[in-house]
Amino acid sequence: xxxxxxxxxxxxxxxxxxxxxxxxxxxxxxxxxxxxxxxxxxxxxxxxxxxxxxxxxxxxxxxxxxxxxxxxxxxxxxxxxxxxxxxxxxxxxxxxxxxxxxxxxxxxxxxxxxxxxxxxxxxxxxxxxxxxxxxxxxxxxxxxxxxxxxxxxxxxxxxxxxxxxxxxxxxxxxxxxxxxxxxxxxxxxxxxxxxxxxxxxxxxxxxxxxxxxxxxxxxxxxxxxxxxxxxxxxxxxxxxxxxxxxxxxxxxxxxxxxxxxxxxxxxxxxxxxxxxxxx
Ligand code: C2E
Ligand code: MG
Ligand code: MG
Ligand code: MG
Numbered sequence: 001x002x003x004x005x006x007x008x009x010x011x012x013x014x015x016x017x018x019x020x021x022x023x024x025x026x027x028x029x030x031x032x033x034x035x036x037x038x039x040x041x042x043x044x045x046x047x048x049x050x051x052x053x054x055x056x057x058x059x060x061x062x063x064x065x066x067x068x069x070x071x072x073x074x075x076x077x078x079x080x081x082x083x084x085x086x087x088x089x090x091x092x093x094x095x096x097x098x099x100x101x102x103x104x105x106x107x108x109x110x111x112x113x114x115x116x117x118x119x120x121x122x123x124x125x126x127x128x129x130x131x132x133x134x135x136x137x138x139x140x141x142x143x144x145x146x147x148x149x150x151x152x153x154x155x156x157x158x159x160x161x162x163x164x165x166x167x168x169x170x171x172x173x174x175x176x177x178x179x180x181x182x183x184x185x186x187x188x189x190x191x192x193x194x195x196x197x198x199x200x201x202x203x204x205x206x207x208x209x210x211x212x213x214x215x216x217x218x219x220x221x222x223x224x225x226x227x228x229x230x231x232x233x234x235x236x237x238x239x240x241x242x243x244x245x246x247x248x249x250x251x252x253x254x255x256x257x258x259x260x261x262x263x264x265x266x267x268x269x270x271x272x273x274x275x276x277x278x279x
Pocket of ligand 3: 183206
């Protein structure tokens, strides 16, 4: 049967349904097929990122969506872990780079101005692939685009899994011209000592702290500490998951430069994103 609902209708195929080994193997097989065909099962949505002080659009995070022909929309929270488990992250990230490059070129061709960066999520697994930074930069350049147009998001916990490799990879990514943001920051137990050695550009405050920062003084203190760490280390800070005006103004007051979240803009198709945000 067919799950009803369009691309917005996701989380139908949930974590419990994909908990069995045979289901996971079947999903991985279907995902591989989707990656290798051009039948539009996979797509990117774009969520805007803003300068909190000026409200200027500074970037967009590209987030992967999968519309399965039989199961309907499947959340990246379900299929990304399966893809990681099956060693498919390089395939995924190549697909996301290609789609992002084609989108930037399409916007250019249509004369809509996007002056920000595209933020792309990179899985921890790719830290172990020494050729990744060079390959990613070559891939972007093969479209005639500059790696400086891309900000790569690596999770703090993923980098802490192998801090020495992460430091090396971060150096190569920045040499290749990419900007590097540490995603889900605050959940990965890194220390100032490690952060000092990591050539990152930005800390992305995890949404779990932003969610409760108004009511929970511990979370407020954590957010303040992260912003302070950023300032000390000369890193920009961006907060994710901003849902209320109170959160946005508290973050601005604490000195957080950038923000992303449903209050400011939801992830949308490229067409909707351009209509709403690009002139
Ligand atoms: P993430 O990189 O931390 O992305 C942020 C997630 O928070 C996204 O969920 C986004 O839609 C959601 N979000 C944004 N603003 C708000 C808000 O105000 N409130 C709430 N409650 N949520 C908000 P999404 O798209 O489901 O992605 C989940 C995770 O899946 C991402 O977390 C990322 O780790 C992973 N992911 C998504 N696309 C890709 C991809 O192309 N490659 C890789 N490696 N991972 C991806
Ligand atoms: Mg991210
Ligand atoms: Mg994040
Ligand atoms: Mg997150």
